[in-house]
Amino acid sequence: MDSFFIRPEEPEDAPAIFEVHRQAFAQDRESRLVDALRDEGDINPDLSLVAVHDGRIIGHILFCPITIVSGTVETPALALATLSVHQDYQGMGTGKALTEAGLSECRRLGNRIVIVIGHPGYYPRFGFTIARESHILAPFPCADDVFMALPLKPGALDGIGGTVRYPPAFDAVGAHIA
Numbered sequence: 052m053d054s055f056f057i058r059p060e061e062p063e064d065a066p067a068i069f070e071v072h073r074q075a076f077a078q079d080r081e082s083r084l085v086d087a088l089r090d091e092g093d094i095n096p097d098l099s100l101v102a103v104h105d106g107r108i109i110g111h112i113l114f115c116p117i118t119i120v121s122g123t124v125e126t127p128a129l130a131l132a133t134l135s136v137h138q139d140y141q142g143m144g145t146g147k148a149l150t151e152a153g154l155s156e157c158r159r160l161g162n163r164i165v166i167v168i169g170h171p172g173y174y175p176r177f178g179f180t181i182a183r184e185s186h187i188l189a190p191f192p193c194a195d196d197v198f199m200a201l202p203l204k205p206g207a208l209d210g211i212g213g214t215v216r217y218p219p220a221f222d223a224v225g226a227h228i229a
């Protein structure tokens with residue numbers, strides 16, 4: 052593939068972002084999650100990045116705010132809410148580039164922890180480990196190996212623990228149902 056570049060989403064990108072997730076996942080649940088998060092005001096364009104090739108959006112990654120709750124202690128974190136690459140462009144490094152650019156931006160903005168529900172064969176390459184090993188739990192039934200956490204700073208997971216609280220959009224679209 053010729054080169055692609057990564058940039059923050061712009062308002063007019065919404066339909067193309069919807070379509071790239073719908074095409075990659077062969078369903079529209081992830082697309083609806085992105086739209087619902089946008090409607091709820093939970094999208095920071097700096098944490099919603101698109102990969103553009105030949106003028107076309109071929110991939111998208113989105114991080115949204117979440118909270119890790121333990122009793123009265125609430126720790127802010129981010130969820131890697133969606134990542135996908137158009138099927139015609141998969142396996143060429145776009146997902147890796149989006150993830151690395153996104154995590155770098157998360158770090159630059161001062162965030163400390165990212166949680167993802169995703170393929171256990173994909174995310175560990177970026178440093179994600181099983182969240183339960185850091186005493187971080189999902190608020191719904193979920194296999195341990197798909198629920199992962201990444202410290203963006205050394206020690207960021209130390210002494211955290213708790214249950215993740217997602218924005219309402221996740222429930223609204225059934226995003227957590229495998």
Ligand SMILES: CC(C)(COP(=O)(O)OP(=O)(O)OC[C@H]1O[C@@H](n2cnc3c(N)ncnc32)[C@H](O)[C@@H]1OP(=O)(O)O)[C@@H](O)C(=O)NCCC(=O)NCCS
Nearest residue numbers: 075076134135136141142143144145146147169170172173
């Ligand atoms: C997963 C996805 C985002 C990866 O993006 P990509 O641009 O194809 O990936 P890259 O080119 O950066 O990396 C390719 C590597 O990812 C691996 N990979 C791709 N999809 C994978 C999956 N579902 N599970 C585990 N590994 C996967 C490939 O085997 C390859 O591994 P290698 O580097 O060891 O050879 C993309 O394939 C996709 O959109 N899939 C459909 C939607 C999806 O599953 N999104 C993630 C939800 S958790």
